Amino acid sequence: MMTTERETQSNRRFQLTRRATLSGGVLTLAAAQLSSPWGLPETSAAEDITTDDRARSLKVGLITDLHYADKAPVGSRHYRETLGKLDEAAKQFEQQNVDLVVELGDLIDAASSVDDELRYLETINRKYSAIADDRHYVLGNHCVDTLTKDEFLGSVGQEKSYKSFDRGGIHFVILDACFRSDGTPYGRRNFKWTDANVSAEELQWLQADLNANAKPVIVFAHQRLDVSNSHGVKNNADVRTILESSGNVAAVFQGHSHANDLNEINGIHYCTLVAMVEGSGEQNNGYSVLEIDPKGELRLSGFRKQTDRHWTA
């Protein structure tokens, strides 16, 4: 297990230019490095990093848009089947010995009462919690349809809706775009799902957080930071400006629009993951393992409906 806070701060900046090529239907992203990108520090006497640790990739299990609810399917959304689909993902994550897991929002779907919703959340979170102690939650609009943010976070045991943490030389950022344009946090159907925003306070926090960091950065969000349609965060240009100015952000992983997608904007990859809730049967499942190689490779192994992605720093 690679552990946190072992690395000394590296002053190297993470600056990449990238190009995308399509070969055999597989999109490959290549990056030409301008300076040492991954910045995993050289071994120094002050460090306690073994050769094994340094050689090992960090593995992150990723799931999104589970929409679990004990209710009949609506259209292509098979709410109850999420339980079995998550079991399959959990097995794969266990086999691959992932270091941490992140769910990218919409863990639950709306219930007719707060009590029912808390039961749905408890049911799905029991399975999610069993996968790894090191697990993280991105708030999705459906998470706070029936519940307040405090109720959701309290129930899953996560202190804050946006935060950052370091693992194995990588700085991970979790964003919360569940704010209305006027800054009001989403909760109990007080919002329109198309009015997704990162709050002014959160933008300030993000800027300060990235200013204080010199490690390569991976960002997780629910609503999309790369599009200006109804699935996009309304002020995502402001978010992107902060991410770009840090010079260290390698990729953003997001959900919300339920289909595979990948965009590259000013050197940052925005990878949208497929929703677990879509479609009936195991063949319609979707989840992935993100492998971050210390030498600078990002490899997303997609299962079922999730597309593989790969780029090299």
Ligand SMILES: [Zn+2]
């Ligand atoms: Zn969703």
